[in-house]
Structure formats: structure tokens, C-alpha cells
Amino acid sequence: MVDNQHWLDRWKENRIGFHASTVNPHLQKYLSGFSLPTGACVFLPLCGKALDIGWIAAQGYEVFGIELSQIAIEAFFEENELDYERSDSDRFGVYRSGNINLLQGDFFDLTSDDLGACNLVYDRAALIAMAERNRPRYCEHMLSIIPAVSNMLLITLEYDQAEMNGPPFAVSTEEVYQYYSEAFSINLLESNDIIDERPRWRSAGLTALSESVFRLDR
Numbered sequence: 706m707v708d709n710q711h712w713l714d715r716w717k718e719n720r721i722g723f724h725a726s727t728v729n730p731h732l733q734k735y736l737s738g739f740s741l742p743t744g745a746c747v748f749l750p751l752c753g754k755a756l757d758i759g760w761i762a763a764q765g766y767e768v769f770g771i772e773l774s775q776i777a778i779e780a781f782f783e784e785n786e787l788d789y790e791r792s793d794s795d796r797f798g799v800y801r802s803g804n805i806n807l808l809q810g811d812f813f814d815l816t817s818d819d820l821g822a823c824n825l826v827y828d829r830a831a832l833i834a835m836a837e838r839n840r841p842r843y844c845e846h847m848l849s850i851i852p853a854v855s856n857m858l859l860i861t862l863e864y865d866q867a868e869m870n871g872p873p874f875a876v877s878t879e880e881v882y883q884y885y886s887e888a889f890s891i892n893l894l895e896s897n898d899i900i901d902e903r904p905r906w907r908s909a910g911l912t913a914l915s916e917s918v919f920r921l922d923r
């Protein structure tokens with residue numbers, strides 16, 4: 706079962722194959738298209754220790770991330786050689802370094818007041834980290850905490866779920882529409898066959914894998 710303990714154990718045991726050693730190329734390609742003003746806030750749900758956090762901050766934006774694992778958050782600051790301050794609220798460990806704000810705790814405990822003004826959600830490996838039965842709840846919660854003006858850059862993976870267990874879980878384009886089409890106008894920016902980039906998954910039986918990038922506008 707993929708519950709909170711699953712993720713905490715993975716960080717403890719360093720089983721973090723999802724962590725990329727480079728900034729996400731789709732983020733680099735598409736972020737400027739949102740024309741965010743300097744100082745705008747970008748929300749990274751389930752942010753891990755992604756290099757994307759530092760890259761977004763370096764573009765002049767305020768970064769707000771939430772992540773369950775203290776190991777992940779502290780590794781982010783240490784590996785990026787950033788000093789940080791930590792304080793605690795009733796629900797979260799609160800880490801701050803310049804324009805980077807990371808909360809350690811459960812996404813489902815986050816409220817719109819905690820999040821405040823957020824102009825863009827960047828969802829890489831967050832929706833697809835949720836098992837099928839949790840995805841409706843994840844998307845409903847997302848819509849309940851982000852401001853009514855907030856857009857989204859969303860990256861998903863699609864494959865035959867019968868060929869491999871998640872996470873990451875397969876999320877179809879239809880499912881993205883199901884969750885988000887009432888709140889957003891949805892544009893599929895690109896969809897690429899990436900099975901060659903995951904030889905380990907291919908050896909484990911996966912025959913096809915595609916990655917899709919969506920732009921969701923209000």
C-alpha cells in the first residue's frame with residue numbers, strides 16, 4: 706500500500722529513483738509561457754528535493770513546496786548549499802531560505818490560508834504518485850486550496866497499469882480531463898514515448914510508456 710509511511714521509508718532507505726539529477730526540461734521549456742510577474746508564487750505539491758525548486762527560485766519567483774519527508778527537505782537545502790531557518794507550526798515544519806518556502810507535512814493538511822496567493826501549480830510526479838483511489842481526493846483538495854486564478858503545469862505518465870505496479874501510477878489524458886476540466890481549460894502541450902529512457906522498467910515488463918505535459922488555464 707502506498708501510504709505516507711511508504712514514502713517516509715523510501716526516503717529513509719534512499720529508494721528515490723524518481724529524483725532527477727537535472728532540472729525538468731519541460732519546466733524549463735514552458736514556465737516562461739505563463740508570463741508570471743517577478744515575485745509570483747509557484748506551488749510545488751509533493752516536491753521532494755527536486756532541483757526544480759532552486760531553478761524556479763532563480764527565475765525570481767517565490768517557491769512554496771510541501772513534502773512529507775524531513776530527510777527530503779533538509780537534503781534539498783544541504784545539497785544546494787542553502788542556509789535555512791526552521792520553525793514549527795501545529796501541522797508543519799516550516800523551512801525558509803530566501804524566496805524558497807518548504808513545508809514538511811501532509812499535503813492533505815494544507816489549507817488555502819497556508820498556501821496564500823499562488824499563481825501557478827507545478828505538478829511533476831505528484832498526481833502520478835497517488836494511487837487511483839486517492840487521485841480524486843488529491844485533485845479535489847488541490848482545487849479547494851489554490852486560488853481561483855491559479856494555473857497549472859502538469860506532467861503525467863501513461864502506461865498499461867497491468868504491466869507494472871506504481872508508483873508512479875499511470876494517469877490517462879481522460880483522467881486529467883475528468884478531474885480538472887470543470888476548473889480549467891486543458892491543453893496537451895506534448896506527449897512523448899519515453900520507454901527508452903526507462904530501461905529498468907522495460908526489463909521489468911513494461912512495453913510502452915508515454916509522458917504528457919499539460920497546461921491548465923483558468
Ligand SMILES: C[S@@+](CC[C@H](N)C(=O)[O-])C[C@H]1O[C@@H](n2cnc3c(N)ncnc32)[C@H](O)[C@@H]1O
Binds near residue numbers: 771834
Ligand atoms: C514521486 S516523488 C516526486 C517528488 C518531486 N515532485 C520530484 O519531482 O522529484 C513524490 C513525493 O511526494 C511525497 N509525498 C507523498 N505523499 C505526500 C503527502 N500526502 N503530502 C506531502 N508529500 C507527500 C513523497 O515523500 C515524495 O517525495
